[in-house]
Every structure is written in C-alpha cells, then in structure tokens.
Amino acid sequence: MLSVILITKNAAPHIDRCLTAVRWADEIIVVDSGSTDDTLIRCSAYTKHVFIHTDWQGFGVQKNRALQYATGDWVLSVDADEEVTPILQQAILEAMQNQSYSAWQLPRLSRYCGRWMRHGGWYPDYVTRLFKRGTAQFSNDLVHEKLMVSQGKIGQLTTPLLHYSFANLEEVLQKINAYSSASAQMQFARGKQGGLGKAILHALWTFIRTYIIRLGFLEGREGFMLAVSNAEGTYYRYLKLYYYQHNVSDKT
Incomplete structure (x- = not known):
C-alpha cells in the first residue's frame, strides 16, 4: 500500500x-x-x-x-x-x-x-x-x-x-524573498555571520558556479536569468542575516 x-x-x-x-x-x-x-x-x-x-x-x-x-x-x-x-x-x-x-x-x-x-x-x-x-x-x-x-x-x-x-519572474522574486528570509533565520539560529562583504562574495561565487562551472550558459537566456536569481537569493540571505544580528545587538 x-x-x-x-x-x-x-x-x-x-x-x-x-x-x-x-x-x-x-x-x-x-x-x-x-x-x-x-x-x-x-x-x-x-x-x-x-x-x-x-x-x-x-x-x-x-x-x-x-x-x-x-x-x-x-x-x-x-x-x-x-x-x-x-x-x-x-x-x-x-x-x-x-x-x-x-x-x-x-x-x-x-x-x-x-x-x-x-x-x-x-x-x-x-x-x-x-x-x-x-x-x-x-x-x-x-x-x-x-x-x-x-x-x-x-x-x-x-x-x-x-x-x-517558476512559471514567471513574479514567482522567482516572491520565492527569492521568502526563501532568503527563511534561510537567514536558520543561519542566525545556528550562529552564522552575515555582512555586506560576505553577501557580495557569496553572491558572486553563486553566479560563477551556476553559470560557468555548472554550465548554466548552455540554457541560453534562462540560464543567465537563473544564475542571476540564484546570486540574488544568496546576496539577500547574507544581508538579512546581518540585520538579524544587528537588531539583536541593538536590543542587548
């Protein structure tokens, strides 16, 4: 069964x-x-x-x-x-x-x-x-x-x-926001550190890994769009993590 x-x-x-x-x-x-x-x-x-x-x-x-x-x-x-x-x-x-x-x-x-x-x-x-x-x-x-x-x-x-x-870009943007927030909360709970520098470096690496190392360029326009949206999700995750930490430190 x-x-x-x-x-x-x-x-x-x-x-x-x-x-x-x-x-x-x-x-x-x-x-x-x-x-x-x-x-x-x-x-x-x-x-x-x-x-x-x-x-x-x-x-x-x-x-x-x-x-x-x-x-x-x-x-x-x-x-x-x-x-x-x-x-x-x-x-x-x-x-x-x-x-x-x-x-x-x-x-x-x-x-x-x-x-x-x-x-x-x-x-x-x-x-x-x-x-x-x-x-x-x-x-x-x-x-x-x-x-x-x-x-x-x-x-x-x-x-x-x-x-x-993802049917369209509206869904991409909605999930980037929702998933980056949830991922940042999980990383914050695990004691991870965020920041602008980390956001930029990790986002850049995510783009390179998606578009070049994992051959995203073979998917044409959508391959480039995917690499950018993956990088955006990473960028906002580390920035949101930073602000979670910043808000806690302000309260303490």
Whole structure:
C-alpha cells in the first residue's frame, strides 16, 4: 500500500495536475497551512484525507505532520508543483517490490520561466521521496528540509519527477524573498555571520558556479536569468542575516 503525502498553501494553479498524476495511489494525504484560494475544494475532489494546520513552523515540521497521517507501507512525498509521470509511476511501483532498499532517490527535472533546465546545477537534482514508512522523517528546517533515512539502504531511480518551480519572474522574486528570509533565520539560529562583504562574495561565487562551472550558459537566456536569481537569493540571505544580528545587538 502506498500513501502519497503533500503540504499545500494557495496551490490552486498546480494542485489538479499534481493530484491527478497520483490518483493511482492507495491513499493521498494533504496538510494545508491556511489556503485562501480554492486549494482545499480542489483537494477534496481527490481525497477525503485533507487536514489543516495553520501554526506554520517550517516545511520540515509540516511535512512530518503529513507523514503522521500516512498508513501505507510505503510513502511518496511530493510537492504541489510537482508531477509524477506515468513512466515514473511504473518505476515507483517496481521499486516498492525491491526488498534491497528502504528508500529511493528520484531525479528531479525543474522548469524555470518556460524552460526545462538540465544545466546550472538543476539536474538531476536527486531528492529522496519514496520510502518505507517508519524508516525516515523530515528534518525540522524552515526551508530546504531533507528526508533523513535512519534504516536501510537508499537506491536511485532514473526516471525524473517533473517540477514546475517558476512559471514567471513574479514567482522567482516572491520565492527569492521568502526563501532568503527563511534561510537567514536558520543561519542566525545556528550562529552564522552575515555582512555586506560576505553577501557580495557569496553572491558572486553563486553566479560563477551556476553559470560557468555548472554550465548554466548552455540554457541560453534562462540560464543567465537563473544564475542571476540564484546570486540574488544568496546576496539577500547574507544581508538579512546581518540585520538579524544587528537588531539583536541593538536590543542587548
């Protein structure tokens, strides 16, 4: 038995594509964090297992909440902007019959402003998403959470999970702001240091790594845009971290 779990908030533009692609699963679990669009109505057309937790504590905590509702022997974690293709469905079903592994990594192919990105560090972008229930849980990170497998070996599938990450520049800018804030909060909690110099140097390195070292230039215009947006996210993360530290020092 397979349980599909996902978390949502205002996911109406993507959710039908995501849930239609996993209707074959034995169970679909949705945990919503307070959608104000028609996400909940759309989800209820696919599953009766829709739960609401509005005390947002980060992606990791919310995904662990979804995991607690799962009852299947196997669990597949997907995001609302991802799609399991029929070919990947077959690969997942075959992987579940393989007794040598307790978890599987899936290569993820992401779309950036209308282009599927195979360079710039975006592919294969392996993510551990399929696992036996009871062998893994998510890290309690605000953002960029990881699935931590505590039992058994991890295998790798070759068929990609499709990720509709950024439809346009508006979404890019929104996520740069949200993710840089969450990442800065995590680094602040871990005692990391920010500053203008660090922001500039790390942003420059991020651009070089994305565009040159990881061959982002092969993606044409979108490759350059990706390198710039990655650098922007890094730049603002270190600046926000500096201001978190500055605000604390002012109060003390």
